[in-house]
Amino acid sequence: MKRLLYFFVCFGLLIFWSSCRNDFEFSPSTGNLEFARDTVYLDTVFNNIGSSTYNLKVYNRSDEDIVIPTIQLERGINSFYRLNVDGGTGDEGTPQEGKIFENVELLANDSLFIFIETTIDISTQPSMDNEFLYTDRILFDAGSNQQDVDLVTLVRDAVFIYPDFQGNSTVFENLNFDVDGDGIVDETSLPGRFLDNTELNFTNEKPYVIYGYAATPEGETLTIEAGARLHFHADSGLLITNNSTLNINGTASADQDLLENEVIIEGDRLEPIFSDVPGQWGTIYLFNGSTNNSINYATIKNATIGILVEGNDDAPTDKLTITNSQIYNTSSFGILGRATSITAENVVINNSGQSSFAGTVGGKYNFTHCTIANYWNNSFRQFPALLLNDFTQVDESTIGTNPLTEANFNNCIIYGNDNPEFILDQQGTDFNFKFTNCLLRFDNQNLEGSENYIFSDATFYENNIFNEDPDFKAPFDNLMNIGEDSGANGIGANPFASQVPFDLLGTSRTAMPDAGAYESVVLDD
Incomplete structure (x- = not known):
């Protein structure tokens, strides 16, 4: 009886309370x-x-x-x-x-x-x-x-370059070309298409938005004019094929914020939140067999690999000459060379998920007045700012080697937020390198004094400074100018400065040139 009375009292209170509520009266x-x-x-x-x-x-x-x-x-x-x-x-x-x-x-x-x-x-x-x-x-x-x-x-508005679609599907067709040099067209997994003759000159009139890989037909040259803007969608890039050439012809800019005359290459998302996000697009792929490629005054950012350079290490001319350029925020490598030949002057590379520059499977590399840095802080990275090796893993039990004919770093800065910031991984017998008048980060007691790390041997190391602060302006933001307190100040050698007489901003190198791509300045607080 008490339970029944309790039920009616609660039920009555619930009805009274509900009648007083106005939650649903809008x-x-x-x-x-x-x-x-x-x-x-x-x-x-x-x-x-x-x-x-x-x-x-x-x-x-x-x-x-x-x-x-x-x-x-x-x-x-x-x-x-x-x-x-x-x-x-x-x-x-x-x-x-x-x-x-x-x-x-x-x-x-x-x-x-x-x-x-x-x-x-x-x-x-x-x-x-x-x-x-x-x-x-x-x-x-x-x-x-x-x-x-x-x-x-x-x-x-922009010039849009799309691959063809597979039939009536929404899947892009893949590029087919002779990959291994045997004269037979091979199928690849790279989505894209070959540029026609009317598309081989990129101007600065409109930006270019590219889906998939825009490839050069064999024997053709892709020219990119000063002030051009290239924007790549995810998993897209440039592919320079056999006997083809890429010429990026940027020039110096008066406004270092606008970079009006540089060629700027980045992803296709323009919102500020994407401005420094690595890995938004693929790479500029200088394929085995492409020749006489040149890049001048270009800013390449937010790729997976900024430039992938492959093959032709025994050609009479360099596979790639890159000058007055910047490569930032690559999720893997800034420049990755494979058995190739590269000359670089006034080049800055920073913030790479692996190495900023990797010269692998031997080859020939000459860097003068370059800043090869790595202040990556998005994740753990396995490799240093600079990696050189002379081998490739053929299969589980076989390593193939290829000579490192030369690797010269003159008046350069090689630094970063890890230690050491260069590794020389030798497997073969022909491994030639030299660091001259450079600022280097290397403080590893386990490696120092071992083969390739005898810093007193002038055959490989001459007039270098180790582990002094480069005094970068803001390396995590890719501001790689150096201040008056930099360990790179005045350590450059004049013969190399005469070879590259102006820094990346057009400042004349003095009688006592600094190492790296920039001459020192008074940095703003």
């Missing part, structure tokens, strides 16, 4: 919403390439639960923006989806998120040039209660 919005910002700037996007997702927080500061009659884009269903309101896209399957939302509820002293994306077709704006602002507004309610938040996006 009042119409009165135009007093507050917003985290009054304008949402969606960073620059390319024509027909989707943006990142941005958000806007909307607040109900009142003590009333409210309903917002409409949240919509001012351009309505024709807008290039898309909205998601607190996880919902509106009327799915209708033209209003992502554009118009009705009767949106918002509790007292609560907030909601609106997520915003865009994909803009520049062809619908015939009066616009290669770059224009696209705008719209998010309207909240109507009439006297209407409030709004502006949306602004800068859109750039």
Whole structure:
């Protein structure tokens, strides 16, 4: 009996309490919403390439639960923006989806998120040039209660280079070419296509956005003019094939922030959050058999491997000559050479997931007034800033060797946030190298004094400075200028400075040149 009485009392209290609640009684919005910002700037996007997702927080500061009659884009269903309101896209399957939302509820002293994306077709704006602002507004309610938040996006037109598709699928075709030099076309797993003759000159008129690997036909030259901008999608890059050549012809820039005359090569996401993210695209692949490749005044960033150079170490001319250039934020290697020949002057390489420069399987390498640094801090790295070896693993039980004909580092800085920052891994009998007037980081008691690390042997080491602070401006941000307190100051040799008389910024090298790609300056605090 007591249990039954207790049940009725509780049931009565529950009914009374429920009748007093107004949780589900929503009042119409009165135009007093507050917003985290009054304008949402969606960073620059390319024509027909989707943006990142941005958000806007909307607040109900009142003590009333409210309903917002409409949240919509001012351009309505024709807008290039898309909205998601607190996880919902509106009327799915209708033209209003992502554009118009009705009767949106918002509790007292609560907030909601609106997520915003865009994909803009520049062809619908015939009066616009290669770059224009696209705008719209998010309207909240109507009439006297209407409030709004502006949306602004800068859109750039570009030259788009796509591979062909496989039949009617959405899968790109792979490149087919003679990989092993036997005269037979081989199938590869690289998505891409060969450039036609009208595409072998990249200008600075519009940026280039490349999907897959843009490959040079055999015997052709790809020329990239000063001021050109190349943007690669994920798993994309350049492939310079047999008997073909790449010439990147950047020139010095007056504005070191704009780099207006340099050739800049990076990923295709323009938002600031992607500006320093490694591994966004593949590589510039100078394939075995390509010849006389040259790169001058280029900035290459955010690749998996900045430049992959392969083969031709016995050719009469260098496979690659790279000058006045910077390579940053590669998830694997800045420059990876395999049995090849490279000459580098005034080159800066930094922030690589493995080595900034690796000369592997022997070859021939000459670096003068270069800064080979590695201040990678995204993960553990296995290799030093500089790696040289003369072998390859043929199979589980066989190692094949190839002579390291020469590897000369003159007036260079080789440094980083690990120790040691150079490793010389010899397996064969022909292993030739020399460091002259360099600032080097090497403090390893287990290796020092062993073969290839006898620093008193002038055959291999001459006038070097070890483990002195290079005084980089901000190495984790790729600002590799050196200050007046740098251990590289005044240690360069004049014959090499005469070979490269100006630093990367055009500063004349004095009678007492500094090591590295930059002459020292008074650094800003």
